[in-house]
Amino acid sequence: MKKSQLFFLLILASVLVFLPQISSEYVLDWLTKTMIFAIFALSLELLVGQTGLICFGQSAFFGIGAYTAVLFSAKVDHTYLGYLLPLAIFAAALYALIVGALSLRTKGVYFIMVTLAFAQMAYYVIHDTPLGGGTDGIYLYHKPIIFRDLVLEGSTFIYFFTTISLFLVLGFLGLLSSSRFGRALVGIKINELRMRAIGFETYWYKLVAFVISGAIAGIAGFLFAMKDGFVNPEILSWHLSGTVLMMIILGGLGHLRGAVIGAFTYALLEEIFRSETIFGSFSKNWHLGLGLTLILSVALLPKGLFGMRDQLQKSLSLYLANFKKPPKTKL
């Protein structure tokens, strides 16, 4: 691990452990939600940033993870986490396997559209059939048991459970990206033609990445259902796929840390633009403010927040180089 990576993890860990001690219930809830989105963003980062597959249907896996958790919880009694979580992951991964197997036959903009179509399909199944409780969504009455009487409930407990999940996902993806598999994904992202010519069955590599990504989105969905105890079809809508894509672009593609930074920044910006104390009546139009900020950030920081330091260094050194040039002398 590089020093900067370790530094990032230490800062993140200490902030996440320290904050709940001083913050209100509202902040705790916000942090939990944002961490869930960070996990969700990491799942998409594996596809977009590491493999170069722009998936526009990520919310389907998130929603399926959440709905599975709620649908398979017993109505009268607690269910075991050791059964519910793997089930949610499995359901999301299974749908990812089906979507991936079919959509990975296409490329570029077709791939984006096909993944969107599959996500919309899942959305309408949940939205319009009795299976998912329709537009109203469903409540989770009994949260799962971890063991004996330890139930996954209470905002502080769920907060720490989410924190640990975030670090486990980060650790897993970190390992994956430096493994042979991860290097092959980078190769596919840069030049798939060449990867096939040297002997990599790129289709299978991409499919496995797709399934892993779906499974991680499923974890995020599961946590989301645990946090609110409620799911509705909106978590499968394409808006959410777009939001999470925006997060990783804002943070900077190609880096796991970028996804986490992006998720937190996005949530923070949303919070700022929605706050009436800062923006007054304009806060009703918070989408406008957020949208403009995002456009500005993409225009000014093409490599995202994570690439900002490099970009600043580059322009500074350019500026200095110009500055040091001897002045033109007139003949």
Add this chain to the structure above:
Amino acid sequence: MNQVLLRGKNLSRQWGGLLAVNQVNVEIFFGKIHAVIGTNGAGKSTLINLLAGEVPLSGGSVELLEQDVSLWSEPRRARLGLGKSFQKNTIFPDLSVFENCRLAAQARHQRPWKFWETINSCTYSRTQAQKVLLKTGLHVLSEKKAGLLSHGQKRQLEVAMCLATNPKVLLLDEPLAGMGAEETNRMLNFLNELRPEHGILLVEHDMDAVFQVADMITVMVNGAVIACGTPPEIKNNKDVQIAYLGVAS
């Protein structure tokens, strides 16, 4: 040794109404360089793509190391021992020269399920990459980003990556394209060094170069083979002179 490593029988490829490659037979022997020449659009690159498996056959069959690989995918053929270099530079510009070669070597030692092992602990791909870098003389540039190399160096890297996969047969699509005289000479010497260990199919425009190194030459016009023989035979072949050089002597 007269062992045929790669054999294409009656290879055909149709693009709609256009017959890009028409009933072409080609054999590549161990320890020989077989050159394919022809005008632009004669079907040379398509021939390479058919042999490599990048483009599916419309007809005919491909045999690699005495196995029928006609229906095999391109990566599977590559793993059996078919190395292909591209006409246009097809490297990984964002990675270092070393990483380019390591990734190519890794194709022979993939182990994707071992996600807990970092790539740095993969001794096979590291030593294999270092070996080809040393062989091609690129070791001095191994930490440089591949996208920043000069054109000639990129062509060298193209071949180095091909070698890193440890192939028995090399399909080289215009390795000399855009090279200066000095670089061309260096590359030709290198091909001579490779010859004893491999079977090489060379598609090239540079006639002088082809006649210098090739053991056998196949001449293609409009997708079909019009002549095949040793360099002196080809030089004196009337059909070739008419079709290729445009002179009737």
